[in-house]
Amino acid sequence: MKKVLSFILGIIIILLLAFIVVINLPQASIKNKAADYSIDANELFSAYSVNEAKANSTYNGKVIEVSGKLIDISEDEQGAPVLLLDSGDDFGGILCTLDNKPKNLPSIGQKIKVKGQCNGILMDVVLNKCHIITK
Amino acid sequence: MHKILLVFFFSLVFNLAFSQVFFTRTGHVHVKSQNNVKNIEADNYQVISFVNMETGEVRFEGLLKSFEFKLGALDRVFNSDRINVNQYPKFRFEGTISGLDRVDPNRIGSYDVEVNGTLYLWDEKRVTSATGVINTDGNGGFSANSDFVMRIEENSMHKLNNLIDQKLPDIVNLSTDSFGVDRDIRVSLNASYKLRNR
Numbered sequence: 001m002k003k004v005l006s007f008i009l010g011i012i013i014i015l016l017l018a019f020i021v022v023i024n025l026p027q028a029s030i031k032n033k034a035a036d037y038s039i040d041a042n043e044l045f046s047a048y049s050v051n052e053a054k055a056n057s058t059y060n061g062k063v064i065e066v067s068g069k070l071i072d073i074s075e076d077e078q079g080a081p082v083l084l085l086d087s088g089d090d091f092g093g094i095l096c097t098l099d100n101k102p103k104n105l106p107s108i109g110q111k112i113k114v115k116g117q118c119n120g121i122l123m124d125v126v127l128n129k130c131h132i133i134t135k
Numbered sequence: 136m137h138k139i140l141l142v143f144f145f146s147l148v149f150n151l152a153f154s155q156v157f158f159t160r161t162g163h164v165h166v167k168s169q170n171n172v173k174n175i176e177a178d179n180y181q182v183i184s185f186v187n188m189e190t191g192e193v194r195f196e197g198l199l200k201s202f203e204f205k206l207g208a209l210d211r212v213f214n215s216d217r218i219n220v221n222q223y224p225k226f227r228f229e230g231t232i233s234g235l236d237r238v239d240p241n242r243i244g245s246y247d248v249e250v251n252g253t254l255y256l257w258d259e260k261r262v263t264s265a266t267g268v269i270n271t272d273g274n275g276g277f278s279a280n281s282d283f284v285m286r287i288e289e290n291s292m293h294k295l296n297n298l299i300d301q302k303l304p305d306i307v308n309l310s311t312d313s314f315g316v317d318r319d320i321r322v323s324l325n326a327s328y329k330l331r332n333r
Contacts, residue, residue, distance in 0.1 A: 028213075061200060074161065075161070076163070077161060077325060084160075119198045122196050124160065
């Protein structure tokens with residue numbers, strides 16, 4: 001009887017620990033993930049402009065490295081830096097929300113490379129959880 | 136001479152119409168769903184929105200993949216290849232704001248407004264109305280906030296339960312009722328607008 005009780009108690013403790021681990025897992029990060037694609041900002045925007053469905057199936061949810069000229073820096077509603085890369089289009093660019101605030105942000109006009117998760121296109125092609133690779 | 140006047144007239148009309156459109160690339164949507172285990176909360180900080188101050192038209196558009204779940208495990212599943220949202224990658228809201236004629240972005244103020252419109256999510260569209268608050272900053276910009284409740288329809292709960300049945304082994308008999316999932320989803324919207332200049 002004692003063995004059965006110990007076994008049940010052990011199972012309960014394991015389940016409880018597993019629950020605590022799952023509940024406290026940090027959010028997904030792409031920092032240490034290898035990029036699935038490396039592409040120029042103009043090319044990426046053009047792919048979405050020409051055929052959004054095809055570009056969605058290729059890039060959505062993937063980690064990509066994008067190179068382009070920085071044309072705007074802003075902050076979102078939680079204070080995270082948001083970089084806009086030139087796409088060669090008058091109204092849309094590549095929007096990159098950074099995962100954390102770097103000590104020094106690149107300057108407007110600089111050519112930079114950013115790694116992030118591609119989520120699709122609104123007016124801009126949208127990348128989230130981004131990290132600056134080179135500036 | 137006629138041509139010059141015509142071009143001048145159209146550029147004036149265009150500028151007037153264009154100057155009334157306020158815009159943001161970084162609107163925020165927060166959603167919260169309650170259940171017996173742990174509340175599910177998610178944020179999307181990459182919502183674009185336009186407000187036409189002349190006509191009161193408002194539009195929000197966002198990507199489902201841009202939602203970040205507070206619960207890390209759920210965030211990891213949602214951001215993995217297992218969740219494919221390519222068939223309906225976006226949600227959008229199109230509607231009108233009543234009472235915008237009182238709002239002057241060049242003066243500091245706070246205004247209660249009413250929003251009516253249609254929310255498009257997955258393959259469904261829902262007529263939605265909500266109240267909101269517009270706070271003007273006195274420098275030609277303003278922020279807008281609105282909270283409302285979105286009720287999950289019965290057929291959507293069936294779809295969700297069918298999905299759970301498909302994904303989990305037969306021996307695990309779980310449904311939305313097992314977790315006590317509340318059919319009301321609380322949604323908060325907030326965005327800071329500037330005149331559209333790009």
